[in-house]
Amino acid sequence: MKERDRKTCGVILSGGKSRRMEGKDKAFLKIGRKTLLGRSIENLDKQVEFVAINTNSADQKYKKYGLPVLKDIASGYLGPLAGVLTAMLWAEKKGYKNVVTVAVDTPFFPENFVEKMKEEKIKSQAKIVLARSFSIEYKKFVVHPTFGLWSNSLNEDLTESLDKGTRKVLDWVFRHPVGYVNFVNEGIDPFFNINQNEDLDALNKKRNVD
DSSP states (O other), rough: OOOTTTOEEEEEEOBBOOOOGGTTTTTGOOTEEEEEHHHHHHHHHTTTTTEEEEOOOOOOOGGGGOEEEOSSSSOOOOOOOHHHHHHHHHHHHHHHHHHEEEEEOOTTTTTTTHHHHHHHHHHHSSEEEEEEEEEETEEEEEEEEEEEEEEGGGGHHHHHHHHHTTTOHHHTTTOEEEEEEEEOOSSOOOOOOSSHHHHHHEEEEEEEOO
Protein backbone atom coordinates (compact mmCIF):
# COMPACT_ATOMS: atom_id res chain seq x y z
CA MET A 1 0.00 0.00 0.00
CA LYS A 2 1.29 3.46 -0.84
CA GLU A 3 0.09 4.93 2.42
CA ARG A 4 -1.36 3.63 5.63
CA ASP A 5 -5.00 2.67 5.74
CA ARG A 6 -6.66 5.13 8.12
CA LYS A 7 -9.78 3.00 8.49
CA THR A 8 -8.29 -0.33 9.58
CA CYS A 9 -6.25 -1.54 12.52
CA GLY A 10 -4.68 -4.94 12.99
CA VAL A 11 -4.10 -7.50 15.72
CA ILE A 12 -1.46 -10.23 15.76
CA LEU A 13 -2.82 -13.43 17.28
CA SER A 14 -0.10 -15.00 19.42
CA GLY A 15 -1.33 -17.99 21.39
CA GLY A 16 1.80 -18.40 23.50
CA LYS A 17 3.44 -21.73 24.28
CA SER A 18 3.19 -24.50 21.70
CA ARG A 19 3.17 -28.18 22.55
CA ARG A 20 4.68 -28.99 19.15
CA MET A 21 7.58 -26.63 19.86
CA GLU A 22 8.45 -28.19 23.23
CA GLY A 23 6.51 -25.54 25.14
CA LYS A 24 8.34 -22.61 23.56
CA ASP A 25 6.49 -19.42 22.72
CA LYS A 26 6.55 -19.32 18.92
CA ALA A 27 6.46 -15.52 18.93
CA PHE A 28 10.10 -15.38 20.00
CA LEU A 29 11.52 -18.03 17.69
CA LYS A 30 13.83 -16.53 15.09
CA ILE A 31 14.08 -16.53 11.33
CA GLY A 32 17.42 -14.97 10.56
CA ARG A 33 18.07 -12.39 13.25
CA LYS A 34 14.45 -11.42 13.86
CA THR A 35 11.70 -13.08 15.88
CA LEU A 36 8.46 -14.24 14.30
CA LEU A 37 6.67 -11.57 16.28
CA GLY A 38 9.09 -8.87 15.14
CA ARG A 39 8.64 -9.84 11.50
CA SER A 40 4.86 -9.98 11.85
CA ILE A 41 4.81 -6.51 13.40
CA GLU A 42 7.00 -5.06 10.64
CA ASN A 43 4.79 -6.56 7.95
CA LEU A 44 1.45 -5.57 9.45
CA ASP A 45 2.58 -2.10 10.53
CA LYS A 46 3.14 -1.19 6.87
CA GLN A 47 -0.46 -2.04 6.06
CA VAL A 48 -2.55 -0.55 8.91
CA GLU A 49 -2.40 2.43 11.19
CA PHE A 50 -2.50 0.73 14.59
CA VAL A 51 -1.17 -2.69 15.61
CA ALA A 52 -1.81 -4.67 18.81
CA ILE A 53 -0.78 -8.12 20.05
CA ASN A 54 -3.25 -10.64 21.42
CA THR A 55 -1.74 -13.12 23.85
CA ASN A 56 -2.49 -14.70 27.20
CA SER A 57 1.20 -15.11 27.94
CA ALA A 58 2.69 -13.28 30.91
CA ASP A 59 6.10 -13.11 29.22
CA GLN A 60 7.46 -9.59 29.67
CA LYS A 61 9.24 -9.75 26.31
CA TYR A 62 5.96 -8.84 24.62
CA LYS A 63 6.08 -5.39 26.19
CA LYS A 64 9.43 -4.49 24.64
CA TYR A 65 7.75 -3.98 21.27
CA GLY A 66 5.86 -0.98 22.63
CA LEU A 67 2.45 -2.12 21.39
CA PRO A 68 -0.83 -2.78 23.22
CA VAL A 69 -0.86 -6.34 24.57
CA LEU A 70 -4.42 -7.64 24.70
CA LYS A 71 -5.37 -10.56 26.89
CA ASP A 72 -8.42 -12.54 25.79
CA ILE A 73 -11.68 -10.93 26.86
CA ALA A 74 -13.19 -14.40 27.29
CA SER A 75 -11.50 -16.45 30.03
CA GLY A 76 -10.52 -20.08 29.74
CA TYR A 77 -8.10 -20.13 26.78
CA LEU A 78 -10.83 -20.62 24.19
CA GLY A 79 -8.59 -20.47 21.13
CA PRO A 80 -8.33 -18.10 18.17
CA LEU A 81 -12.02 -17.14 18.19
CA ALA A 82 -11.47 -15.53 21.57
CA GLY A 83 -8.57 -13.63 20.03
CA VAL A 84 -10.79 -12.45 17.18
CA LEU A 85 -13.41 -11.23 19.66
CA THR A 86 -10.74 -9.44 21.69
CA ALA A 87 -9.47 -7.79 18.51
CA MET A 88 -12.99 -6.69 17.55
CA LEU A 89 -13.70 -5.10 20.91
CA TRP A 90 -10.32 -3.32 21.02
CA ALA A 91 -10.78 -1.97 17.49
CA GLU A 92 -14.36 -0.88 18.15
CA LYS A 93 -13.25 0.98 21.27
CA LYS A 94 -10.72 2.84 19.13
CA GLY A 95 -13.49 3.83 16.73
CA TYR A 96 -12.91 1.34 13.90
CA LYS A 97 -15.66 -0.56 12.10
CA ASN A 98 -13.37 -3.42 11.05
CA VAL A 99 -10.27 -5.18 12.29
CA VAL A 100 -7.67 -7.36 10.59
CA THR A 101 -6.10 -10.38 12.28
CA VAL A 102 -2.94 -12.29 11.38
CA ALA A 103 -1.14 -15.21 13.03
CA VAL A 104 2.25 -14.72 14.64
CA ASP A 105 3.59 -18.02 13.27
CA THR A 106 3.01 -16.89 9.66
CA PRO A 107 5.17 -13.75 9.40
CA PHE A 108 5.59 -13.60 5.61
CA PHE A 109 1.94 -12.99 4.75
CA PRO A 110 1.48 -10.84 1.60
CA GLU A 111 2.44 -7.18 1.69
CA ASN A 112 -0.86 -6.33 0.00
CA PHE A 113 -2.88 -8.51 2.37
CA VAL A 114 -4.96 -5.75 3.97
CA GLU A 115 -5.47 -3.90 0.70
CA LYS A 116 -6.84 -7.00 -1.04
CA MET A 117 -9.02 -7.95 1.91
CA LYS A 118 -10.60 -4.51 1.98
CA GLU A 119 -11.22 -4.57 -1.75
CA GLU A 120 -13.06 -7.87 -1.42
CA LYS A 121 -15.13 -6.62 1.52
CA ILE A 122 -16.30 -3.64 -0.52
CA LYS A 123 -16.99 -5.83 -3.56
CA SER A 124 -18.84 -8.63 -1.77
CA GLN A 125 -20.36 -6.60 1.10
CA ALA A 126 -19.44 -9.56 3.32
CA LYS A 127 -19.13 -9.20 7.07
CA ILE A 128 -16.03 -11.40 7.06
CA VAL A 129 -13.26 -11.81 4.50
CA LEU A 130 -10.75 -14.66 4.79
CA ALA A 131 -7.48 -15.36 2.98
CA ARG A 132 -6.87 -18.45 0.85
CA SER A 133 -3.80 -19.86 -0.90
CA PHE A 134 -3.25 -22.83 -3.18
CA SER A 135 -2.21 -26.05 -1.48
CA ILE A 136 0.02 -28.31 -3.54
CA GLU A 137 -0.77 -31.14 -1.13
CA TYR A 138 -4.55 -30.84 -1.48
CA LYS A 139 -4.51 -29.41 -5.03
CA LYS A 140 -6.98 -26.68 -4.18
CA PHE A 141 -7.23 -23.33 -2.45
CA VAL A 142 -7.38 -23.66 1.33
CA VAL A 143 -8.72 -21.16 3.85
CA HIS A 144 -6.55 -19.55 6.52
CA PRO A 145 -9.09 -18.80 9.28
CA THR A 146 -6.88 -16.55 11.42
CA PHE A 147 -6.09 -14.27 8.47
CA GLY A 148 -9.29 -12.29 8.28
CA LEU A 149 -10.96 -8.93 7.99
CA TRP A 150 -13.81 -8.82 10.49
CA SER A 151 -16.76 -6.47 10.91
CA ASN A 152 -16.86 -5.40 14.54
CA SER A 153 -20.67 -5.43 14.32
CA LEU A 154 -20.42 -9.21 14.81
CA ASN A 155 -18.93 -9.00 18.30
CA GLU A 156 -22.20 -9.69 20.13
CA ASP A 157 -22.93 -12.72 17.98
CA LEU A 158 -19.39 -14.03 18.52
CA THR A 159 -19.66 -13.49 22.26
CA GLU A 160 -22.87 -15.51 22.33
CA SER A 161 -21.34 -18.27 20.19
CA LEU A 162 -18.33 -18.58 22.48
CA ASP A 163 -20.65 -18.75 25.49
CA LYS A 164 -22.52 -21.60 23.78
CA GLY A 165 -19.32 -23.56 23.20
CA THR A 166 -18.25 -22.74 19.63
CA ARG A 167 -14.46 -23.04 19.35
CA LYS A 168 -13.55 -23.62 15.72
CA VAL A 169 -13.22 -20.42 13.71
CA LEU A 170 -14.92 -21.73 10.57
CA ASP A 171 -17.85 -23.18 12.53
CA TRP A 172 -18.73 -19.63 13.49
CA VAL A 173 -17.63 -17.94 10.26
CA PHE A 174 -19.93 -19.99 8.04
CA ARG A 175 -22.98 -18.62 9.83
CA HIS A 176 -22.28 -15.21 8.25
CA PRO A 177 -21.72 -13.68 4.81
CA VAL A 178 -18.11 -14.49 3.90
CA GLY A 179 -15.81 -13.30 1.12
CA TYR A 180 -12.46 -14.79 0.12
CA VAL A 181 -9.22 -13.53 -1.38
CA ASN A 182 -6.98 -15.98 -3.22
CA PHE A 183 -3.29 -15.16 -2.85
CA VAL A 184 -0.72 -16.54 -5.27
CA ASN A 185 2.24 -18.61 -4.11
CA GLU A 186 5.62 -17.26 -5.22
CA GLY A 187 8.01 -20.09 -4.57
CA ILE A 188 6.55 -20.68 -1.13
CA ASP A 189 3.05 -20.38 0.30
CA PRO A 190 2.80 -16.85 1.78
CA PHE A 191 0.76 -18.40 4.59
CA PHE A 192 3.30 -21.11 5.39
CA ASN A 193 3.00 -21.42 9.15
CA ILE A 194 5.47 -22.72 11.68
CA ASN A 195 4.10 -25.57 13.78
CA GLN A 196 7.27 -27.50 14.57
CA ASN A 197 11.04 -27.16 14.52
CA GLU A 198 11.25 -28.71 11.04
CA ASP A 199 9.02 -25.92 9.68
CA LEU A 200 11.30 -23.30 11.17
CA ASP A 201 14.37 -24.94 9.63
CA ALA A 202 12.65 -25.22 6.26
CA LEU A 203 11.64 -21.57 6.22
CA ASN A 204 15.12 -20.46 7.24
CA LYS A 205 16.52 -22.37 4.26
CA LYS A 206 13.93 -21.27 1.70
CA ARG A 207 13.90 -17.56 2.42
CA ASN A 208 16.84 -15.20 2.06
CA VAL A 209 16.40 -13.16 5.23
CA ASP A 210 18.65 -11.17 7.53
